[in-house]
Amino acid sequence: QVQLVESGGDLVQAGGSLMLSCTTSGRGFRINAMGWYRRAPGKQRELVATITSGGSTNYADSVKGRFTISRDNAKNTMYLQMNSLKPDDTAVYYCNADAYYAMGYYTYWGQGTQVTVSS
Numbered sequence: 001q002v003q004l005v006e007s008g009g010d011l012v013q014a015g016g017s018l019m020l021s022c023t024t025s026g027r028g029f030r031i032n033a034m035g036w037y038r039r040a041p042g043k044q045r046e047l048v049a050t051i052t053s054g055g056s057t058n059y060a061d062s063v064k065g066r067f068t069i070s071r072d073n074a075k076n077t078m079y080l081q082m083n084s085l086k087p088d089d090t091a092v093y094y095c096n097a098d099a100y101y102a103m104g105y106y107t108y109w110g111q112g113t114q115v116t117v118s119s
Helices: none
Strands: 003-007 011-013 018-025 029-039 046-051 057-059 067-072 077-082 091-101 104-109 113-118
Touching: 003 091, 003 104, 018 029, 018 091, 018 113, 029 067, 029 077, 046 067, 046 077, 057 067, 077 091
Parallel strands: 011 113
Antiparallel strands: 003 018, 018 077, 029 046, 029 091, 046 057, 067 077, 091 104, 091 113
8 A cells, every 4th residue: 555644744934934745655656746735724625736757847826936846756755845934825735646556546645734824
């Protein structure tokens, strides 16, 4: 089974920075694209950033220039460096990975990590 675990969420003041990490575990899988999503209270889940196995990235307009997504393929670990945080960034951040496993292609999710940005 593929397991994704996020870490790094915290309470920070506006303008501060955080780095989120998503570690993967398991055997017999190959991860393709990965991404970060977030869900704020009372709002729908939204895409934050994605990164392909080749390193191509996409960002939501709301985080462009402030967030940077990266991955270490050797470690099957993904990161999200968040700078200039705003209160609107407050949300539970989820790690997502598309992976080939057991002759199939599946989408996996982590449990989420809370990011809270105070004014």
